[in-house]
Amino acid sequence: MSRRSWSVLSVLAVVIMLVTACSPVPATQAPAAAPAAATPVTLTWAFWGSPEEAVSHKAVADAFMKEHPEIKVETWNEPWDNYFTKIQALWASGDPKAVPDIAFLWPTPKYAAEGVLENLDPYIQKSGYDLNDYWGGLLESAKYKGSVYGLPRDNEINVLYFNKDLFDKAGVKYPDENWTWDDLLAAAEKLTVKDASGKVTQYALAMEGGKYSKWVNQNGGAILDDYVNPSKCLLSTPESIAAVKFFSDMMNNGYAMRDADLSQAGGDQAVFLSGQAAMIIQNTSRVSSFNAAKMNYDVAVVPIPAGGKRWNPAGGAAWVMSAKSDNKDAAWTFLSWLQGKDGGEKLYTERGEIFPALQSVANSSVFMTDQPPANKKGIVAEAAASGVGGFGYFPEWDELDSSVIGPAMQKIWAGEADPAQALPELCKLADQFLKDKGFPKQ
């Protein structure tokens, strides 16, 4: 044989050695799994996030295992945007060993409809777990056909963040709980800065277009007549139209950033940090980055229309139990500990990672710290106004929102459509969509 063929053969040999060197791994793991059944029960716990973000989840798992030595929790994390691809593939495989016992999930009803989640009602009844501690409307996002399928970890509380320096510079009083839409408009006029050519260099407000339901519900309007079993779109009512017009007029006047400009500029976090926007309306996930940047800011409740009501869209990803779990009792023990006021909820809140789903934790010293923002009471006031109305709880909602409602709204935010015309048209399409999907269902 030539020298070349010898070198090819030796590469082959090395590769074969490499491959065979890997193969003893399953062999050594298989016997290790067998005695584990006799000692602690092992649960797999899935969530999204980078290895860095997983650190705090692992600390929570460690705290649990200290209290419950009979249960071993193994964590499992995937990047945010691929988590759902992977978990669906695992469920589709139908292999109970591969599927995590407890998983972080959103939206719960969609997965419950697929039959992959365990109905938690029997466990809640048996253990006497307290559902009344959850904020109003929050559990609706984790229910399917009237049964609880998940326990929400946090509640998305949208508050008004304001940059104190920019308010001081413009000589505007800080917003408080008495502010109405008129006060917001008056402040917006003073906080908007334009250059000589008329181009806006500082916006008064930046808010994602998708959060419009806040204005609509505050003004007594609604997206749908029922969010579980809808029969009619209500965005064409005078109250809804006036609310959408309030927001789109702010964009048309240059007070608020257009939705497309906002995402182009890197989102509300970026424009607030850079001082391009004096106020943003967003959930509490921004707090840590504004604190890290040592910004001079505070939060306030979002202004409401005269005669309107405070309203916040209840919602948060939930911990669910897999219907395929082979350790369901242990899984419930872990789940109820995670969502107990002395367990996971407390630890996540202490780390400043969530606004807790449980009222008792939000009102305790765990949340009411001296860390900024100072106005924690404002956050709790918005949380107390949590309710249904931000999105549908039926599996077809995503499709309705992305194919019918979203595109029409985008035109309004871009200043290409008048709400008074566009919203009735939108509702016609939405009603047809609901009819085609067989709504209202009996």
Add this chain to the structure above:
Amino acid sequence: MEDTNRRSTARLSVPAQSALTVALILGSLIMLAPFFVMLVVSLWPNEAFLARHFPLNQITLANFVETFRVIPFGRYILNSAIVTLIVTVFQILISSLAAFAFARLRFRGREGLFLLYLATLMIPTQVTLIPNFLIIRSLGWYDHYQALIVPALFSALSTFLLRQYYRSVPLDLDEAARMDGASSLRIWWQVIVPLSWPVMSALAIFTFQGAWNDFLWPLVVTNSDKMRTVPIGLSYFVGQYSTAWNLLMAGSVIALLPVLVIYLLAQKKFVQGITLTGMGGR
């Protein structure tokens, strides 16, 4: 090939040639722009990118260091390297043997079998994902190198491309070798393989690139940081509420380097291969 090029450009008038040059430069600038953006974003803090403002005094290599701190990127690179090298070498070898059989050996049902191979190209990977996953699970390979390597060892596309090329090699060569007493395996190794280096190296680059960038399959069959590959590591920088663009781009620069080096080393063969397999026009 260089000769024909020189002759054809020589025929062009001066204005036409300069127009051509300008058009080509513009074209390459457009193609290079995304890479330039990637490099710029990787060299500044994330805030600089969000503000679309890149002051020269803020230029930094910290993102590259940070990439390795936030995720076990070194381990991911090692995994990707092991998987990609083994897959590339073996896929070419195995596909080459299969292509040799389909192109040079006569046996019953050869054409039918080959059509079956081709038919597998029509099935999207998403369809075979779950069945393949179940097979891997039942073999106990979930979250092991075997799961990343074995399914990629054979490729119908590589077999097809190599077979087409082998068929263009005159049969007389085989016959002459057989008269001298060579076995089929020896004909493959000493006649066919030496004549098909260009196409094989081009194929090796495609395979390398495909294995290095593969995302969906490694995502589904790996579970721990020990087995993750580079593309999955990169997607960690895209978070629920925000994206670390600076780290994502720094990681992308690092991930691009091996492919770039291989491409530059084998550029000539690569271009030849594209021409030979009919995948690009000249």
